[in-house]
Amino acid sequence: MQEHERYDVVVVGAGPSGSAVSRWIAQEGFSVLLVEEDQRVGYPNHCAGLVTPRTLNLAGLETDSLVQNELRGAIIRSPSGRELSIGGGKIHALAIDRPRLDAKLAQEAEEAGARLLLHTRATNFERQGDGVRIHLDNERRDSVVETRLLIGADGASSSVARWANLPGPREVVRALNALVRLPNCAEDFVEVFVGRSLAPGWFAWIIPLGDGEARLGTGTTQGSPARCLNELMAAFPRRFRKIEMLEVSGGLIPLGTPNKIHSDNVMLVGDAACQVKLTSGGGVYTGLRGARSCAQAATHALRNDDLTAESLRCYHASWLEQMGDEQEVGVLVRKVFARIRDEDFDRGLRLLDNKTMLRIISEYGDMDHPSRLLAPLISAFPVLSILSSLGVRLANRDEWVKNVIGILRTSR
């Protein structure tokens, strides 16, 4: 019988989640092979690169060479042209060089001892004895490697999830991301465009990078994001009059944590496990949080030489413990978003346009943990107590959504 290379762990996909999980497992002394189908880590870039400072701390990386701009707030625009500026105090987010982040994380994984194989696509797997065999296609040369644990960090259209019969996302946003030259961008404010007519089921954004450059993007759950981009430019002709497109790319945002993200000898992490914020589609922070939990559960199981689904179960539990409440709030926000009409966005912006409300949002608003805003908001506005996290968990979801839309529609 042919001898194959053998690793404790094979990770498919060198995005941030795959490289981080490889690094954290390799640091514990296990052999790790990280395979990436692209020739260069980080390219093509499909991400808008907006993350919180906390994300870079979690990644354990120096921020200096990664940060392109510091963002203090957002200007939200409705289809009728109404706008509201929120934030403005502390730095809420960073625009980062996403390919460089991916490259640094992959380098850290290699320095920790993981072997990185570029231009290598995982094409199939089969279970064998107490492990897994993975078929690789490396520049048209087929090979097989054996492992005790396969980790699928292969993004929104995860092949590993399909092979292992693990469920995919409940909802998918098709998104487009462009590097543009655009005059008159606010220096340190993101612009967000909402409206069913502009971005059905999602929103559009402009992230200023400085020196007249910005990242412009849009997403939708229905139809084509390119069409949404055209609609957006047609709706705000003066805003986009002098735009110059430099680079355009696209990608999928998988939403809705599935109820299973592991099986015997297999774990999913990052976008492959739909570890994405339902409110914004951001997945770098949540993917790194997932990678932390995944690495902890994996190293424990490897040490005990028990890679059964039962032994890996603590991974899903740990992920839910950290992000379950946020996902729960996200599900409700998505439900409201699905029912809301263009005129409701105007009412919503009017409702938010209140000094105390804006102060609280600026002080407590947290892109990674939006639910942390609920308690201070409810304490200042008791009428919002139906939003309480207890209510969120206990209430009939449809009733909750109806109440929120009721507040919107009766507001003046």
Ligand SMILES: Cc1cc2nc3c(=O)[nH]c(=O)nc-3n(C[C@H](O)[C@H](O)[C@H](O)COP(=O)(O)OP(=O)(O)OC[C@H]3O[C@@H](n4cnc5c(N)ncnc54)[C@H](O)[C@@H]3O)c2cc1C
């Ligand atoms: C338009 C757009 C804008 C976004 N903007 C933001 C943002 O501003 N902030 C934010 O936090 N998130 C953003 N996201 C989401 C973010 O990009 C993802 O959540 C993040 O990339 C997930 O990281 P990952 O490592 O799980 O997967 P990925 O980054 O998708 O990496 C998966 C890797 O697996 C490789 N791969 C796939 N299949 C195979 C295979 N069979 N064999 C070998 N390799 C394989 C791929 O080449 C890829 O490198 C955005 C997404 C989109 C689409």
